[in-house]
Amino acid sequence: MPTPANRQILLAETPKDKLGPEHFRMIESALPAPKDGEVLLRVRYISLDAANRAWMQGATYREAVVGGSVMAGGAVAEVVESKAPNLAPGDLVFADTGWQDYAALPAKRLVKLPRVEPMTHLLSVYGIAGLTAYFGLLNIAEPKAGETVVVSAAAGSVGSLVGQIAKIKGCRVVGIAGGAQKCNWLTQELGFDAAVDYKTGNLFKTIKEAAPGGIDVYFDNVGGDILEACLFLMNTGGRISCCGAISAYDRAAPAAGPRGVPGLIVVKRLTMKGFIVTDFFAERDKAIADLAAWVAAGKLKVEEDVIAGLENTPAALIGLLAGENRGKRMVKVA
Amino acid sequence: MPTPANRQILLAETPKDKLGPEHFRMIESALPAPKDGEVLLRVRYISLDAANRAWMQGATYREAVVGGSVMAGGAVAEVVESKAPNLAPGDLVFADTGWQDYAALPAKRLVKLPRVEPMTHLLSVYGIAGLTAYFGLLNIAEPKAGETVVVSAAAGSVGSLVGQIAKIKGCRVVGIAGGAQKCNWLTQELGFDAAVDYKTGNLFKTIKEAAPGGIDVYFDNVGGDILEACLFLMNTGGRISCCGAISAYDRAAPAAGPRGVPGLIVVKRLTMKGFIVTDFFAERDKAIADLAAWVAAGKLKVEEDVIAGLENTPAALIGLLAGENRGKRMVKVA
Numbered sequence: 001m002p003t004p005a006n007r008q009i010l011l012a013e014t015p016k017d018k019l020g021p022e023h024f025r026m027i028e029s030a031l032p033a034p035k036d037g038e039v040l041l042r043v044r045y046i047s048l049d050a051a052n053r054a055w056m057q058g059a060t061y062r063e064a065v066v067g068g069s070v071m072a073g074g075a076v077a078e079v080v081e082s083k084a085p086n087l088a089p090g091d092l093v094f095a096d097t098g099w100q101d102y103a104a105l106p107a108k109r110l111v112k113l114p115r116v117e118p119m120t121h122l123l124s125v126y127g128i129a130g131l132t133a134y135f136g137l138l139n140i141a142e143p144k145a146g147e148t149v150v151v152s153a154a155a156g157s158v159g160s161l162v163g164q165i166a167k168i169k170g171c172r173v174v175g176i177a178g179g180a181q182k183c184n185w186l187t188q189e190l191g192f193d194a195a196v197d198y199k200t201g202n203l204f205k206t207i208k209e210a211a212p213g214g215i216d217v218y219f220d221n222v223g224g225d226i227l228e229a230c231l232f233l234m235n236t237g238g239r240i241s242c243c244g245a246i247s248a249y250d251r252a253a254p255a256a257g258p259r260g261v262p263g264l265i266v267v268k269r270l271t272m273k274g275f276i277v278t279d280f281f282a283e284r285d286k287a288i289a290d291l292a293a294w295v296a297a298g299k300l301k302v303e304e305d306v307i308a309g310l311e312n313t314p315a316a317l318i319g320l321l322a323g324e325n326r327g328k329r330m331v332k333v334a
Numbered sequence: 335m336p337t338p339a340n341r342q343i344l345l346a347e348t349p350k351d352k353l354g355p356e357h358f359r360m361i362e363s364a365l366p367a368p369k370d371g372e373v374l375l376r377v378r379y380i381s382l383d384a385a386n387r388a389w390m391q392g393a394t395y396r397e398a399v400v401g402g403s404v405m406a407g408g409a410v411a412e413v414v415e416s417k418a419p420n421l422a423p424g425d426l427v428f429a430d431t432g433w434q435d436y437a438a439l440p441a442k443r444l445v446k447l448p449r450v451e452p453m454t455h456l457l458s459v460y461g462i463a464g465l466t467a468y469f470g471l472l473n474i475a476e477p478k479a480g481e482t483v484v485v486s487a488a489a490g491s492v493g494s495l496v497g498q499i500a501k502i503k504g505c506r507v508v509g510i511a512g513g514a515q516k517c518n519w520l521t522q523e524l525g526f527d528a529a530v531d532y533k534t535g536n537l538f539k540t541i542k543e544a545a546p547g548g549i550d551v552y553f554d555n556v557g558g559d560i561l562e563a564c565l566f567l568m569n570t571g572g573r574i575s576c577c578g579a580i581s582a583y584d585r586a587a588p589a590a591g592p593r594g595v596p597g598l599i600v601v602k603r604l605t606m607k608g609f610i611v612t613d614f615f616a617e618r619d620k621a622i623a624d625l626a627a628w629v630a631a632g633k634l635k636v637e638e639d640v641i642a643g644l645e646n647t648p649a650a651l652i653g654l655l656a657g658e659n660r661g662k663r664m665v666k667v668a
Contacts, residue, residue, distance in 0.1 A: 054601075060601045061601060061603075220596060223595075223596045223597065227595075227596060228591070240596075242596040242599040242600045243600065244600055245596050245597045245600055248597050256590040256591065256593055257562070257590065257591030257592040257593050257594060257595035257596075258591040258595060258596075259590055259591050260591060261557075261561075261591035261592060261595050261606075262554060262557045262561060262574075262576045262579050262591075262592075262606065262608070263557065263579045263582050264608075265576040265606055265607070265608040266576045266577065266578055266579055266608040266609075267388075267394045267395060267608070268608065269395075269607075269608045269609055269610055269613065270606075270607075270608050271605065271606070271607045271608075272595075272596065272599055272604075272605070272606040272607075273599070273603075273604075273605045273606075273607075274596070274598075274599040274600040274601070274602065274603045274604050274605070275600075275603055276603055279603065
């Protein structure tokens with residue numbers, strides 16, 4: 001039996017503006033061999049996230065992905081060969097495998113995962129998306145029952161969970177998303193109280209109509225104009241959970257910041273707080289237990305958008321940045 | 335003996351752009367008569383603050399000051415006639431008397447003050463300025479020994495105290511102020527580790543030189559370009575205490591916000607938090623005790639800039655907005 005080749009997708013060059021297929025290149029390499037303390041992993045599902053694009057712009061919470069290297073990306077992968085204690089063939093792990101069929105990685109950089117059905121939930125509700133929604137809403141913004149929570153990119157992997165968790169906590173929830181179809185889905189399927197289509201009308205007016213009592217918590221996935229509009233609608237003592245800035249990722253230079261900073265922060269005594277999900281991993285077990293209980297009770301609907309084939313990963317990311325997905329987008333590699 | 339007249343300074347009209355003497359008008363009115371539950375106050379010292387200008391722009395934490403009414407302002411005042419229990423002639427109070435010689439106000443809107451020497455300290459270190467510095471630094475930003483604290487408007491009433499309190503807490507302190515004279519004063523008289531003159535050179539470069547290890551805490555009195563430069567220099571987990579936005583007060587419309595919002599807040603996991611000093615008044619006694627102990631020990635130098643004469647109050651505020659004061663500016667009325 002011939003050794004299988006390892007298909008790898010490289011970031012061919014760093015995009016200066018909008019990301020396109022021309023920035024990627026697929027090559028075939030030899031299967032990597034694990035060294036002592038390492039394991040050979042078969043990549044199963046690759047997670048796609050807006051942050052992938054931010055990594056190309058420079059150092060973030062991880063070092064920048066530079067042109068010519070395998071595109072970075074988190075994945076659920078299966079151990080096929082182990083030279084590390086505590087890991088055996090068949091074990092599932094979460095790892096930054098990058099966009100490829102196989103990866104050999106040190107065991108200490110892997111997080112062992114349980115087998116759950118469906119396996120894709122390990123990347124959505126029990127993965128970074130679910131934990132980001134959970135901690136970013138509950139630990140950073142601390143919403144109280146009766147408060148109004150607004151979330152942007154509400155039909156995305158994180159936003160769709162944020163809104164549902166806020167509902168579970170007794171809040172009034174407004175989602176901001178692109179297009180009538182996504183907005184209908186938020187209110188009719190996920191139980192949001194209202195949805196705003198950011199592609200039509202004046203943002204300030206449409207959000208104000210959907211949140212007539214003002215905003216107590218804004219979960220910000222996008223930055224830019226939507227953040228600016230929400231700042232002007234925040235109530236005194238409001239909290240903004242700064243999760244991402246999608247609007248700024250797929251473009252050349254950082255835009256000007258929102259008007260109202262810092263004036264409205266002072267006058268309304270707002271808190272804007274950034275976070276990274278790993279800050280809260282000490283509380284991970286409790287979060288997973290809560291999420292699983294809500295899923296089991298039918299209170300948390302998990303939407304997934306699974307695209308088949310490693311070769312389609314670049315297009316899947318480009319499409320995600322254009323907002324074509326609903327729920328958690330991932331690529332099934334094997 | 336003829337009844338003394340009450341000189342009153344009105345905000346003649348709401349400024350649309352830069353504040354000037356033409357926006358004020360002085361009139362003489364009859365002495366007000368206190369009703370039941372009220373006291374007649376002789377205004378002694380009027381506090382001047384950048385926030386006075388912000389009140390003219392619209393509702394803040396207080397309602398807007400509208401054209402034609404007595405200009406609002408906090409003051410130390412002395413009771414001359416009382417129709418309220420618990421207050422007697424000779425008692426000192428802090429009150430929003432407005433810019434006038436006398437005011438009749440309900441006792442419940444007054445805060446009784448102790449007699450201290452000099453009385454002016456009631457408006458500086460033991461007044462709003464001192465408490466704002468204390469709570470805004472310690473409760474909002476929570477600086478730790480060894481951290482780098484940067485403060486803007488550092489030669490002002492709040493900033494000069496913020497920097498000294500941060501030094502007392504073991505921090506490395508950088509002050510940003512306008513002009514070599516103020517900068518020298520910060521380092522040579524107040525013990526700041528470094529000072530940056532925002533009027534010369536590239537802000538980002540000069541602040542970076544003064545804070546080569548990055549910024550852990552930025553106490554922001556000004557907003558605008560200085561906030562933007564500091565955002566790019568913040569360390570991971572840094573905190574920005576949003577105290578004021580002087581740069582935006584004396585102009586027509588809110589400027590664009592700083593670049594880096596929200597991108598840098600996300601990536602560096604920053605917290606930006608606005609506050610109002612009254613949020614912390616439950617802890618006021620402890621704060622005053624700490625401040626008094628530091629003053630007594632010579633660790634906290636109190637700089638005051640006292641201008642004589644009610645009629646000079648408009649010019650004193652206009653000058654404060656232009657940055658001509660050092661330390662706490664106030665007007666001695668009587």
